[in-house]
Amino acid sequence: MEILPIAHFRSPLTSKFGIPRQSGLAALAGTVVFEPPYRQMDAVRGLEDFDYVWLLWEFSANREAPKSLTVRPPRLGGNRRMGVFATRSPFRPNNLGLSCVRLTAIDHDTQLGPVLRVSGADLMDGTPIYDVKPYVAYADSHPDARSGFVDQTEWHQLQVVVPPAVASQLSAADLQSLRELLALDPRPRYHDDAQRVYGMPFAGSDVHFRVEDGVLYVLEH
Numbered sequence: 001m002e003i004l005p006i007a008h009f010r011s012p013l014t015s016k017f018g019i020p021r022q023s024g025l026a027a028l029a030g031t032v033v034f035e036p037p038y039r040q041m042d043a044v045r046g047l048e049d050f051d052y053v054w055l056l057w058e059f060s061a062n063r064e065a066p067k068s069l070t071v072r073p074p075r076l077g078g079n080r081r082m083g084v085f086a087t088r089s090p091f092r093p094n095n096l097g098l099s100c101v102r103l104t105a106i107d108h109d110t111q112l113g114p115v116l117r118v119s120g121a122d123l124m125d126g127t128p129i130y131d132v133k134p135y136v137a138y139a140d141s142h143p144d145a146r147s148g149f150v151d152q153t154e155w156h157q158l159q160v161v162v163p164p165a166v167a168s169q170l171s172a173a174d175l176q177s178l179r180e181l182l183a184l185d186p187r188p189r190y191h192d193d194a195q196r197v198y199g200m201p202f203a204g205s206d207v208h209f210r211v212e213d214g215v216l217y218v219l220e221h
Contacts, residue, residue, distance in 0.1 A: 004130075006034060007032045007034045007128075008035075009030055009033075010030055010031045010033055011123055011125040012174065012203040013028070013201070014126075016061050016090075016124060017198075019186075020122040020184055021074060021122065023099035023100055023122045024120040025120070025122070027176065027177055028181060029117070030118055030125075031116060032055070032129060034112070039113025039114070040114070041113065044106060044114045047134060048106050052101065052103060053100075053118070054098060054100055054131075054132070054135055055118075055123070055131075056129065056130045056132075057129045058097065058128045058130065059092065059096070059097055060127055060128055061124065065091055067093060068091070069084055070083055073088075073149070074189045077190065078189035096130075099123065100135055102118060102120050103118055157184060158184075158211060158216040159216065160183050162175070162178070163219075163220050170205075182216050187211065194212035195210065197219065198210065
């Protein structure tokens with residue numbers, strides 16, 4: 001079976017570093033821009049009545065990455081191996097990702113057709129999307145389900161300190177998204193050097209930070 005992208009994702013995050021490890025963890029806003037064959041309102045007729053959608057997409061930045069039957073989940077500190085099919089690892093045989101995101105609006109653009117505005121995505125800018133499906137609570141929600149090793153490990157968000165000089169350069173929405181993204185701790189789980197400075201592109205700027213004793217400090221340029 002050959003599949004082609006029906007859309008691409010637009011996001012403030014232009015690299016893998018800093019992307020949430022799961023959808024819904026941060027209120028990261030983005031848009032789904034359809035390819036020309038699907039730029040018709042008929043293709044999304046009725047979708048406005050749903051609060052969430054599933055996105056089927058590609059880990060496009062991992063196309064050449066080596067694959068393995070076992071991976072080291074960040075939730076386990078990056079030092080225990082689990083089977084790839086027992087994890088949400090981005091290093092998968094077919095590089096396919098699945099995310100549930102909140103549908104906040106459907107815009108009609110005279111050139112781009114229907115544009116889906118979503119929140120809570122874990123996709124980088126330019127990600128190919130292969131399908132969009134509505135989330136239906138009666139079939140998709142299983143609140144009593146077990147979650148394997150995720151249920152057996154504790155995880156704490158970081159406190160984030162953003163200096164006024166940096167905060168003033170961002171809109172209120174972008175600042176909130178940045179705080180939520182950084183609170184998730186984008187560092188590799190095995191990194192614990194308080195003096196190490198990390199950087200990631202966000203909304204057209206380079207954000208640098210370091211982490212010490214559970215507090216993430218954004219640095220002024």
